Amino acid sequence: MKKVCIKLVLLILLLPLLTSCYSQTELNDMMIATAIGVDKSTTGYEVTLQVLNPSEVAGTSGKTTQPGISCYSESGETFFHAIRRLTHVTPRKIFLGHIRFVLFSEGVSQDGIIEPLDFLMRDHEMRSDFALLVSKDISAKKVLEVLSPIEQIPANKIINGLSASEDFYGPSLEVELEEFYQHYLSGGIEPVMNGITVLGNSESGKEMTSLEQTTPKAVLKVKYIALFKKDMFIGWLNETESLGFNYLINEIDNTVIVVMTETGAYTFEVTKAETKIELVKPPASFNVVTTLNVTLGEAPTGFVKGKEGINQLTSLVEAKVGDYMSSCVDRLQEEQTDNVGFGQVVNRKAPSVWKVVEEEWETLFPTITVDYQVDVEMTHNGQLSDDESEDEG
Amino acid sequence: MKLTERQFKCLLYFSFLGSKVLYFPKLTIHYLDQNGWIGILLAGVLASVLIFIIPKQLFQLSAAGPIIRLLIYVVVVIFTLLLFILEVIILSQFITLHYLMGTPTRVMLIVMLVVVLLLSRYKLEHVGRTAEVLQFLPTLSVIIIFLMAFMHLDFQTLMPLYLNEPMNLIKGSGVFFFIVFADGFVTLRLGEYLNDTSRVRTLYLQTLLKVLLIYLTVTVITLMFLGAALTKISTYPFFHMLMNIHWFRIIERIETIFSLFIIVTSVIKLTVFLFLICHSHGFKHTERFQHISRFIVLLGLFYLSDYFLKPPIVIYPWLYDTGALIFLVLTLVLLLVYQLARVKYKK
Numbered sequence: 195m196k197k198v199c200i201k202l203v204l205l206i207l208l209l210p211l212l213t214s215c216y217s218q219t220e221l222n223d224m225m226i227a228t229a230i231g232v233d234k235s236t237t238g239y240e241v242t243l244q245v246l247n248p249s250e251v252a253g254t255s256g257k258t259t260q261p262g263i264s265c266y267s268e269s270g271e272t273f274f275h276a277i278r279r280l281t282h283v284t285p286r287k288i289f290l291g292h293i294r295f296v297l298f299s300e301g302v303s304q305d306g307i308i309e310p311l312d313f314l315m316r317d318h319e320m321r322s323d324f325a326l327l328v329s330k331d332i333s334a335k336k337v338l339e340v341l342s343p344i345e346q347i348p349a350n351k352i353i354n355g356l357s358a359s360e361d362f363y364g365p366s367l368e369v370e371l372e373e374f375y376q377h378y379l380s381g382g383i384e385p386v387m388n389g390i391t392v393l394g395n396s397e398s399g400k401e402m403t404s405l406e407q408t409t410p411k412a413v414l415k416v417k418y419i420a421l422f423k424k425d426m427f428i429g430w431l432n433e434t435e436s437l438g439f440n441y442l443i444n445e446i447d448n449t450v451i452v453v454m455t456e457t458g459a460y461t462f463e464v465t466k467a468e469t470k471i472e473l474v475k476p477p478a479s480f481n482v483v484t485t486l487n488v489t490l491g492e493a494p495t496g497f498v499k500g501k502e503g504i505n506q507l508t509s510l511v512e513a514k515v516g517d518y519m520s521s522c523v524d525r526l527q528e529e530q531t532d533n534v535g536f537g538q539v540v541n542r543k544a545p546s547v548w549k550v551v552e553e554e555w556e557t558l559f560p561t562i563t564v565d566y567q568v569d570v571e572m573t574h575n576g577q578l579s580d581d582e583s584e585d586e587g
Numbered sequence: 588m589k590l591t592e593r594q595f596k597c598l599l600y601f602s603f604l605g606s607k608v609l610y611f612p613k614l615t616i617h618y619l620d621q622n623g624w625i626g627i628l629l630a631g632v633l634a635s636v637l638i639f640i641i642p643k644q645l646f647q648l649s650a651a652g653p654i655i656r657l658l659i660y661v662v663v664v665i666f667t668l669l670l671f672i673l674e675v676i677i678l679s680q681f682i683t684l685h686y687l688m689g690t691p692t693r694v695m696l697i698v699m700l701v702v703v704l705l706l707s708r709y710k711l712e713h714v715g716r717t718a719e720v721l722q723f724l725p726t727l728s729v730i731i732i733f734l735m736a737f738m739h740l741d742f743q744t745l746m747p748l749y750l751n752e753p754m755n756l757i758k759g760s761g762v763f764f765f766i767v768f769a770d771g772f773v774t775l776r777l778g779e780y781l782n783d784t785s786r787v788r789t790l791y792l793q794t795l796l797k798v799l800l801i802y803l804t805v806t807v808i809t810l811m812f813l814g815a816a817l818t819k820i821s822t823y824p825f826f827h828m829l830m831n832i833h834w835f836r837i838i839e840r841i842e843t844i845f846s847l848f849i850i851v852t853s854v855i856k857l858t859v860f861l862f863l864i865c866h867s868h869g870f871k872h873t874e875r876f877q878h879i880s881r882f883i884v885l886l887g888l889f890y891l892s893d894y895f896l897k898p899p900i901v902i903y904p905w906l907y908d909t910g911a912l913i914f915l916v917l918t919l920v921l922l923l924v925y926q927l928a929r930v931k932y933k934k
Contacts, residue, residue, distance in 0.1 A: 318684050321830045372813070372831045379816030542743055 225286040228263065228294050228349035231334030232310055234301045235269035239310070241276040242267040242335040243288065244349055251346050261402055262346030265339050273310035290317070294349040295325040296371070297334040297390065303420070303427030308378070311425065314371055322371040325353060328420040328427060330391040340392050340399035340412045352414055356388060359416045364449035365436035366416050378425055381552055382537025386439070389417030389430060423531045431525060438522030441484060441515060442534045444469045450491060453510040458494025460507055465489055465573065471536065476544035477551045478562040480536055482519060486511070489574040496578070504572055512568040519566055527560040536562060590780040594715030595787075596794050597722045598859050602774040603798040604725055605856040606677040606849055607767060609823045610903065611802060612809035614766065616819045617907055618759030621744060624807050627767075629760035631799035634768035638791050640922065641775065642929035646784035655927045659776075660868045662924045666773050666917045671860045672892050673910075675699050678853045679892075680899060681823060685846070696892050699857070700885045706858045707865075707881050711780065714862070718855050726797070728848040729804050735834040735841055740811040765914035766906070767802060771795065772921055774859060776867050822899045861885070 231242035243266050251262040266283050270276030280288060296314065298307050314320055329337045338348070345351035359366035369387050377385035392412050398404050399412020418436035421429050431439055440446050446467040452459050466487035474481050488511060490498065498504060526533055537555045541548040551558055590598070615623025648656055679695035687695065706714060771791065778787035805825050809818055812828045821827040829842035865881050872880070897905075 318688055322827070323831050323833065370831070372817070376814040376817045379820070380814055538743075 219287055219289075223286055224289045225284055226289050226292050228292060228347055229338055229352075230290075230293060230296045231267075231299075231329075231338040232273065232296065232302050232307075233299045233333045233335055234305070235276075237269050238271040239273050239276045239302070240267055240269040240335065241273065241280065242338050243280060243284070244338045245284070245288070246347065259402060261341050263341075263348060265335070267335055272313075274313045277313075290320050293320065293324045294353045295327050297327045297329055297337055298387075298427075299329050299334045300331075300427060302334075303328050303387075303422070306425045307427075308425040311371065311375060311378070315375060322375075325356065325368050325370055326374050326387045327352070327356075327390050328387050330389045330417050330420075330430065332392050332396060336396040337390060337392055337414065340396055340414055341402065341405055341410075342414055343405045343410055348414060352390060352416070355414070355416050356390075360440075360445070361447050362449070364440050364446050365418050365433050367419055367436075367440060367445060374422075377533075377535075378422075380538065382532065382539075382541045382548070382555065383535035384424065384531045384533045385422045386533050387420045387422065389420050391415050391417050421526070421529060421531055421533055423529075428529055428531060431522065434518055435522040435525050438518035438520070439534065441467060441469055441519050442471070442482065442522060451488070451511050451514055453507060453514055455494075455507070455510065459492075460490070460494065460510075461492035462488040462507075462511055462572075463491040471534075471539050473539050473543040474565070476547040477540045478558060480539065480562060480564045482564055482566050484515060484519070484566070484568045486515065486568065486570045487573045488570055490572065490576055498575065508570040508572055511570045515568045515570075516566040520564070523564050527562070530556055530560050532556075532559045536564075588711055588780055589782060590712055590715050590777060592781065592783075592786060592790055594712060594719055595777060595781055596790050597718035598711075598715055598777060598855070599771060599774050599791065599794045600722060600725075600797060601718050601852045601855045602770045602859055603767065603794065604801065604852040605674055605770075606681060606853050607674075608802070608805055608825060609677065609681055609849060610899075611767070612806045612818050612824045613821065613903065614906070615759070615763065615806050616810070616815050617903075618762060619755055621810060621815050622756065623759070624745065624803060624810065626756060626759040626763050627799070627803050627806060629756070630763035630767060631795065631803075633760065633764045634771070634795055635792060637772075637922070638788050638795075641772070641788075641925050643785065643787075644928040645775070645925050646778035646781070646787050648779055648928060651928055656868065658927060659924050662917075662921055663773055663776055663867060664864050666769070666921055667860045667863045668888070668891070669913065669917065670770055670773065671857060671864070671888060672895055673906075674853055674857060674860070675888070675892050676896055676902070677899075678850070681826075681846075681849070684822075685826070685842075692896060693893055696889060696896070699854070700889055700892075702854055703857045703861055704881060704885050706854065707861050708878070711777070711859075711862055711866075714855065714858050721851050721855070724851055725801060725848045728844050729801055732829065732832070732841060732845065733804055733808060735832045736808045736812055736828070738834075739832065740808065741814075742811060744811050744814055745807060761915070762911045765911060765918050767798075768795070769914055769918045769921075770856075771798075772918065773863060776863060777859070779867075 226246045226248070227243045228246055229244040231244070233240040233242070244263050245266065247260060247262055247264055250260055266280055268276055268280040268283055270279045277288070296310070298310070315322060340348060342348045342351040345354065353368070356366055356368050360368055366388050367386065369385070374385045374387065377383050392399060393415050394410070394412040396412050399410065404411040417430070418433055419431045419439055420427055421431065437449065446464060449464045451462045451464060453462070464486055467484065469482060469484045472481040472483060488508070498507070523534070532555065536559065537548070540551065612623070615626055619626045644651070648659065675696060679692050679699055683690050683692050683695050771794070775787065775791065778784055781787060809824045809828045812831070813821065813824055818824040826842055826845065829845050832841055861881060861884065864884055865877065
């Protein structure tokens with residue numbers, strides 16, 4: 195009995211040790227960052243943090259008219275240095291574990307972003323499951339300062355918008371740190387990121403009055419894909435090229451295609467897209483095979499001319515998707531950068547050839563020939579099934 | 588002191604695992620690039636074959652003479668000391684980096700050794716029983732991780748690449764064998780505590796198959812998820828991969844389950860190793876003497892671990908070159924010394 199009592203007392207005495215580790219930081223003492231912006235500064239980097247204003251975004255009581263986020267900027271010789279120098283201006287310790295994205299300005303991206311990326315990969319506090327973005331025609335700081343209606347945290351608005359654009363239209367691509375770094379390190383493929391910009395007046399967009407109108411003074415807009423060679427930004431793809439890029443890398447989940455006929459424009463919804471890149475003749479001849487399932491979304495006359503009409507329409511869709519992809523590949527060849535990963539296909543299918551051409555792939559890539567084979571199957575026609583041929587028959 | 592077959596298998600299973608899972612994918616990439624997973628298979632085959640050259644008499648060493656027993660004991664102790672130090676250093680570094688940043692690794696070393704000292708106060712069958720209860724943890728963790736990672740995997744990365752130096756495959760497989768399966772050869776000494784020692788080989792092979800599947804899964808998933816280049820530069824590639832798995836917005840922090848698996852297996856493994864160092868000589872001592880000897884051994888291990896404590900960036904290159912060579916020599920010596928038991932029996 196005595197032993198049991200002693201053990202019980204010991205167990206009770208141990209309870210305070212279970213509260214947490216000694217180096218803990220209370221929630222009230224930390225500031226949760228949701229996004230990081232990186233711009234160039236005279237000394238090196240200017241880092242902007244978008245941090246949460248917890249009293250405005252959590253719970254229902256205690257809300258004021260303040261925005262849901264605040265932004266703090268500081269510059270430093272390196273990215274990490276700038277992050278630590280932010281403690282001069284922030285009221286609390288910064289916690290980077292909930293970052294949704296890191297935004298680089300075009301200027302920083304053109305010089306190479308491996309230094310900030312190295313910190314982001316190396317730091318123990320960070321998970322690498324956040325997106326990387328490039329700001330188009332505007333500094334990263336200005337993008338982070340813009341407030342968004344409906345969604346109180348602009349970082350969430352950007353990521354949700356990016357996902358929606360990627361899932362339901364197609365020319366955008368959410369690239370996480372892990373993926374970017376993989377492509378940066380691997381041979382035969384170069385990395386990409388998605389772009390973002392601000393429509394309207396970014397200065398007015400950071401004021402709460404901007405949100406009190408039906409049309410905000412500034413809107414965050416998800417742009418298209420930014421091409422990188424190693425860690426350096428080299429150019430933008432346009433909408434068509436971005437769509438082609440996502441077809442090529444098999445990232446199209448759902449999108450729409452408009453084809454023009456004599457009777458007007460038909461709109462198809464792509465419900466399934468699969469692309470395979472085949473190596474025809476190593477190392478420079480490829481065949482891209484794409485299979486699509488589409489449903490008719492909108493017809494100009496309300497009718498489709500039977501089987502013949504469907505065949506005619508599907509062949510137009512096939513040609514259009516082929517054009518998307520070829521325009522993308524042409525652009526990449528023009529930039530001499532293989533962001534799709536044709537080199538990786540050579541590496542996997544003909545490793546012995548790859549060993550020979552690996553070093554000169556950059557100069558060889560613009561000379562590769564790519565054939566496109568697109569097979570479209572119309573799987574549904576929506577809730578209307580009137581067929582003009584039935585009327586004729 | 589007796590172990591059931593199940594307990595023996597669990598202790599063997601835990602000794603094969605431990606913190607090696609943290610860096611093993613990196614090791615395979617270092618030697619064999621994307622072909623690393625083939626090397627693991629070959630290493631497993633080698634480990635399965637080698638069990639048949641270990642004499643059955645090893646598990647009834649009490650019949651052997653004191654000199655042979657002492658010799659086997661000395662080699663086992665040297666090997667186990669090295670494995671213990673490597674294990675405790677890597678585990679302490681992992682915990683301080685990911686969970687207790689700011690805590691000196693030396694403090695973590697002390698904590699680990701104190702935990703092992705406390706556990707070692709219990710008899711081996713109690714440790715075996717604990718391992719029996721917790722044996723589901725590594726298996727279940729890897730199954731959950733596999734299911735969660737499945738949708739993110741790129742199977743293309745598994746295609747064996749052109750081997751411009753086929754010797755690398757042989758060398759790599761050899762290194763994997765010495766680094767992964769050598770622990771099992773040391774722990775085999777526990778076979779002496781089984782009722783039916785003739786079953787040791789069968790139990791070893793059953794465990795080996797399970798371990799092979801775990802290492803293969805861990806390496807293949809990491810390779811498919813991170814790719815060869817990123818796996819190579821990550822300090823803890825499998826953990827790094829887990830931080831990036833999303834699964835319908837549930838179990839977002841899957842890496843914590845994995846960390847639990849690592850800590851539990853490592854602590855039990857260290858306890859088994861301490862037992863091998865302090866008690867596998869077979870000589871009888873009082874319980875008080877055993878406590879004191881364990882304390883002194885752990886004190887010595889603390890100083891040794893502290894002496895060899897270096898950042899992972901130094902440890903891994905050492906492991907690739909010198910460490911692998913030391914493991915090779917020690918494994919060969921161990922296998923040779925084990926043969927002495929056979930000679931004695933024949934006489």
